[in-house]
Amino acid sequence: MVKRKKSFSLHIEKPTFIVNRERAIKNIARMADKAQKSGVLFRPHFKTHKSTRIGEWFRNHGVECITVSSVDMAIYFSKNGWRDITVAFPVNILEIEKINKIAQKITLNLLVESKETVLFLKENLKSRANVWIKIDVGYQRAGISWDNFNAFVPISRELSKAAHLSFQGILTYSGHSYNAKSKKEIIEIYIDTLFKMKEVQKRLKQENIQEVKLSVGDTPVCSIIDDFSDVDEIRPGNFVFYDIMQLDIGSCTEEDIAVSVACPVVAKHEERNEIVVYGGAVHLSKDSIVQKDGARIFGYIAFPDKNCWGPLIKNSYVSYLSQEHGIVKTDRKTFDRIKVGDILMVLPVHSCLTADLMKRYITLDGEIIEAAA
Amino acid sequence: MVKRKKSFSLHIEKPTFIVNRERAIKNIARMADKAQKSGVLFRPHFKTHKSTRIGEWFRNHGVECITVSSVDMAIYFSKNGWRDITVAFPVNILEIEKINKIAQKITLNLLVESKETVLFLKENLKSRANVWIKIDVGYQRAGISWDNFNAFVPISRELSKAAHLSFQGILTYSGHSYNAKSKKEIIEIYIDTLFKMKEVQKRLKQENIQEVKLSVGDTPVCSIIDDFSDVDEIRPGNFVFYDIMQLDIGSCTEEDIAVSVACPVVAKHEERNEIVVYGGAVHLSKDSIVQKDGARIFGYIAFPDKNCWGPLIKNSYVSYLSQEHGIVKTDRKTFDRIKVGDILMVLPVHSCLTADLMKRYITLDGEIIEAAA
Numbered sequence: 200m201v202k203r204k205k206s207f208s209l210h211i212e213k214p215t216f217i218v219n220r221e222r223a224i225k226n227i228a229r230m231a232d233k234a235q236k237s238g239v240l241f242r243p244h245f246k247t248h249k250s251t252r253i254g255e256w257f258r259n260h261g262v263e264c265i266t267v268s269s270v271d272m273a274i275y276f277s278k279n280g281w282r283d284i285t286v287a288f289p290v291n292i293l294e295i296e297k298i299n300k301i302a303q304k305i306t307l308n309l310l311v312e313s314k315e316t317v318l319f320l321k322e323n324l325k326s327r328a329n330v331w332i333k334i335d336v337g338y339q340r341a342g343i344s345w346d347n348f349n350a351f352v353p354i355s356r357e358l359s360k361a362a363h364l365s366f367q368g369i370l371t372y373s374g375h376s377y378n379a380k381s382k383k384e385i386i387e388i389y390i391d392t393l394f395k396m397k398e399v400q401k402r403l404k405q406e407n408i409q410e411v412k413l414s415v416g417d418t419p420v421c422s423i424i425d426d427f428s429d430v431d432e433i434r435p436g437n438f439v440f441y442d443i444m445q446l447d448i449g450s451c452t453e454e455d456i457a458v459s460v461a462c463p464v465v466a467k468h469e470e471r472n473e474i475v476v477y478g479g480a481v482h483l484s485k486d487s488i489v490q491k492d493g494a495r496i497f498g499y500i501a502f503p504d505k506n507c508w509g510p511l512i513k514n515s516y517v518s519y520l521s522q523e524h525g526i527v528k529t530d531r532k533t534f535d536r537i538k539v540g541d542i543l544m545v546l547p548v549h550s551c552l553t554a555d556l557m558k559r560y561i562t563l564d565g566e567i568i569e570a571a572a
Numbered sequence: 573m574v575k576r577k578k579s580f581s582l583h584i585e586k587p588t589f590i591v592n593r594e595r596a597i598k599n600i601a602r603m604a605d606k607a608q609k610s611g612v613l614f615r616p617h618f619k620t621h622k623s624t625r626i627g628e629w630f631r632n633h634g635v636e637c638i639t640v641s642s643v644d645m646a647i648y649f650s651k652n653g654w655r656d657i658t659v660a661f662p663v664n665i666l667e668i669e670k671i672n673k674i675a676q677k678i679t680l681n682l683l684v685e686s687k688e689t690v691l692f693l694k695e696n697l698k699s700r701a702n703v704w705i706k707i708d709v710g711y712q713r714a715g716i717s718w719d720n721f722n723a724f725v726p727i728s729r730e731l732s733k734a735a736h737l738s739f740q741g742i743l744t745y746s747g748h749s750y751n752a753k754s755k756k757e758i759i760e761i762y763i764d765t766l767f768k769m770k771e772v773q774k775r776l777k778q779e780n781i782q783e784v785k786l787s788v789g790d791t792p793v794c795s796i797i798d799d800f801s802d803v804d805e806i807r808p809g810n811f812v813f814y815d816i817m818q819l820d821i822g823s824c825t826e827e828d829i830a831v832s833v834a835c836p837v838v839a840k841h842e843e844r845n846e847i848v849v850y851g852g853a854v855h856l857s858k859d860s861i862v863q864k865d866g867a868r869i870f871g872y873i874a875f876p877d878k879n880c881w882g883p884l885i886k887n888s889y890v891s892y893l894s895q896e897h898g899i900v901k902t903d904r905k906t907f908d909r910i911k912v913g914d915i916l917m918v919l920p921v922h923s924c925l926t927a928d929l930m931k932r933y934i935t936l937d938g939e940i941i942e943a944a945a
Contacts, residue, residue: 212666213644246895268896269850271586288896289838291850292913293585312839315912340897341839341848374894465662466685466714475714477642477664481928485858521747522619522924523641523661524713539688540665551895555854556929 208505209561211542214482215461216557218440218568219507222457224256226438230421231260237427242266242285244416244436247551249570250560251279253439266416266434270294270301275571277305284308285414287372287434289333289341292319302326310370312343317357320364327363331370331414336395337388338374345371345395348402355408368412368431369399376419382449385423392420393429422450442550443499447488458560459501459508459544460553462525464537472534476543479523483545484552494518498545500527507563508544517545580876582934584915587855588834589930591813591941592880595830597629599811603794604633610800615639615658617789617809620924622944623933624652626812639789639807643667643674648944650678657681658787660745660807662706662714663689668696675699683743685716690730693737700736704743704787709768710761711747718744718768721775728781741785741804742772749792755822758796765793766802795823813923816872820861831933832874832881832917833926835898837910845907849916852896856918857925867891871918873900880936881917890918 209215227243234241243257244266254265254276264283267273273284274297285308290298301307308329311317320330332351335342343350351369358366373392379385392415400411415427416434422445427433440458441451462478487495498517501508515533519526527543537543547553554560560568582588600616607614616630617639627638627649637656640646646657647670658681663671674680681702684690693703705724708715716723724742731739746765752758765788773784788800789807795818800806813831814824835851860868871890874881888902900916910916920926927933933941 212670213642213664269586288850289848291586291836291838293836293915297585313912319913339841339844340892340894340899344843347843463664463666465664468712470717470720471712475662477661480857480859480925484853485860485925486853487858519713521713522928526713539686540692542666552853552858555895 209461209563209565211461211463213463214478214557216554216560217459217461217507217544218560218562219457220562220566222455223253223439226441226455226457227256227260230435230438231262233421233425234427234433235261239427239430240264240432242414242416242432242434243439244268244287244434245276246272247436247439248554249275250568251276252568254279254281264432266436270297272571273305273307274301277301282306285331285434286310287370290316290320292316292323295319295323298328299323299325302328308367311354311358312341314354314357317354317361317364321357321361324363327365329367330358330364331367332358334369334371334396334399336371336373336392338372340372340374342371345399351399352402352406355403356406359408366408368410368414369396370414371396373415373417373420376417377444377448379419379448382423385419385448385450389420389424396430418445419448419450437551440550440554442547442553443496444486444488444548453511456546458550458554459546460498460557461503461542462545464539464541464543467534467537467539469534472529472531473518474527474529474534474537474543476525476527476545477523478525478545480520481522482553482556483517483520483525483547484549484556485520486549486552488548496548497525498547500529501544501546503542503544508546511546580878580915582834582936582938584834584836586836587851587930589927589933590832590834590880590917591933591935592830593935593939595828596626596812599814599828599830600629600633603808603811604635606794606798607800607806608634610798612800612803613637613805615787615789615805615807616812617641617660617807618649619645620809620812621927622648623941624649625941627652627654637805639809643670645944646678646680647674650674655679658704658807659683660743663693665689665692665696668692671701672696672698675701681740684727684731685714687727687730690727690734690737694730694734697736700738702740703731703737704740705731707742707744707769707772709744709746709765711745713745713747715744718772724772725775725779728776729779732781739781741783741787742769743787744769746788746790746793749790750817750821752792752821755796758792758821758823762793762797769803791818792821792823810924813927815920815923815926816869817859817861817921826884829919831923831927832919833871833930834876834915835918837912837914837916840907840910840912842907845902845904846891847900847902847907847910847916849898849900849918850896851898851918853893854895855926855929856890856893856898856920857922857929858893859922859925861921869921870898871920873902874917874919876915876917881919884919
């Protein structure tokens with residue numbers, strides 16, 4: 200057996216995704232509390248963890264309605280007793296058979312952004328489903344632009360004519376908040392989002408379409424804003440784990456980050472103060488944050504300790520990833536502290552993608568948490 | 573049922589990794605032939621496909637020795653009858669128990685790049701293993717720099733004293749060839765690699781260390797160079813599938829690319845000629861190629877046809893990926909040809925990472941190929 204730092208009780212021999220359960224539960228509790236105080240529905244996005252076990256942590260905080268990003272994920276969670284699920288992805292009409300099956304069993308919420316899809320659902324959906332119109336307030340990924348009245352008004356009229364399509368309201372995802380660099384910018388994005396969503400709501404009211412609910416939900420906005428009383432539901436996902444992208448944006452502190460990947464040190468390169476770890480793109484994902492000088496960062500590092508991991512190590516980061524290798528750049532002092540056979544904890548840039556790659560998580564007391572394949 | 577283009581016989585309803593078997597087998601045959609003509613051992617890297625079925629296609633071309641990038645992958649392939657495996661990754665001493673188990677069963681080739689690891693293996697390795705010293709000829713990822721005689725000479729001396737560690741030679745990976753932008757640059761990298769490797773060989777000979785084999789193996793070099801008679805083995809991996817990164821480098825033609833991801837079209841945005849497909853970072857990976865203007869490309873697109881997919885569609889590429897969404901930028905003419913519910917084929921930037929994410933491949937005649945988890 201190889202000796203490792205005594206403070207770390209887990210047996211690690213290859214890249215291992217560690218969840219700090221206390222921190223994750225604290226993140227859940229904080230967000231659930233915020234939603235409750237605002238009197239809005241907390242419908243967390245489960246794409247980040249994709250785990251029925253972590254779903255239970257949410258249930259313990261009163262969560263009954265959830266968001267997922269695919270029909271398969273909705274099926275997965277419906278088998279675990281979740282009965283009210285939003286698939287926050289434009290309806291993929293090629294999956295209508297699966298959609299029909301699950302719509303029979305649970306309260307299914309679908310997203311539409313074209314009249315064609317609404318007409319398709321009118322004809323092909325066999326059960327009742329709730330429908331939301333996806334609105335784009337500036338992210339420019341999916342959704343109808345908030346000022347494109349000519350597009351969303353006919354869709355909502357079409358929806359109000361279909362007996363089994365129950366029009367709920369308008370839903371947006373302000374993903375452009377990921378480009379924010381300060382709390383102030385995030386607040387501005389929320390104010391702007393709210394203004395645009397309310398404009399759509401007003402416009403629909405003029406068309407005699409009443410009771411249009413508002414759904415919002417990106418982690419930066421949901422982390423920074425405290426009062427959500429202007430909307431009906433929030434759908435953040437990433438906040439359960441957070442990551443260094445969120446730290447960089449300013450939506451969490453270092454102490455909120457609940458996951459890291461334990462990586463064995465396999466080589467050292469003294470001439471450039473670089474450490475080679477077993478932990479590459481197939482473990483961490485190639486998502487990155489860009490520094491002012493254009494250099495990309497693929498993770499921050501910390502030493503393992505009895506509380507999972509210690510503070511982020513200064514002047515140290517993952518500078519390069521290939522399929523299985525990670526290169527950690529550091530300073531001489533830290534370099535000298537690290538030996539081949541040690542474990543370094545890599546805090547991921549984007550925890551959703553890292554969790555998707557790792558699929559199996561472990562808590563510090565050894566509980567193994569399996570996520571959807 | 574939804575109508576789709578009749579020329580495409582597969583039933584696709586979600587992102588699906590398609591392998592054009594004929595192209596993959598042609599790629600294998602071409603490389604095997606090249607190795608044979610050069611009189612060198614062809615030891616392909618199986619990290620790209622991680623599939624025992626695709627391994628059989630290699631066996632049919634006389635391949636008996638393979639390369640993998642982890643001990644787990646070596647175990648996986650050893651269970652499928654592979655008896656001579658190189659783990660092309662610095663020995664991770666924390667995995668010594670697994671290494672000991674597999675070293676009993678097969679001819680295991682290990683990579684070392686520090687005296688500490690050699691001393692560890694001398695003490696802890698229970699069976700005989702072949703050992704290669706990893707040399708860095710310019711990629712600066714792992715390995716001892718080719719001119720650092722003071723580092724590799726003592727290691728090779730140490731190896732020659734250990735009865736159960738059979739020193740085979742020096743191994744390098746010229747991964748900096750991925751930054752090449754022309755065939756000429758790739759040829760220069762190979763000439764440079766060869767010069768440096770032979771310098772190391774000479775230096776070891778002066779130390780009375782004879783019969784030092786040379787192992788090289790990145791896809792760009794192995795695709796462009798025809799004569800490998802100066803080395804003992806080649807270890808390319810990506811070439812079995814190729815991808816648009818290789819196309820961009822110039823190591824393959826469009827007709828050599830053997831994989832793509834069939835993605836359903838879920839939305840269209842006329843105001844910016846953008847198509848939203850079901851196919852995101854969890855399917856394609858966030859690896860990208862950078863255009864001259866700094867914009868990132870996450871995939872090229874083609875229409876499905878009876879030969880898997882047609883030519884790359886001009887002025888069209890995946891411009892953005894989030895977890896499940898892909899954004900395809902295109903021109904008006906192409907935009908108008910595409911409908912919600914169609915299938916677009918996305919040719920990945922880096923097929924190794926896409927294959928790792930998808931794990932299950934399908935050929936055009938419906939054969940399902942499972943890869944290692």
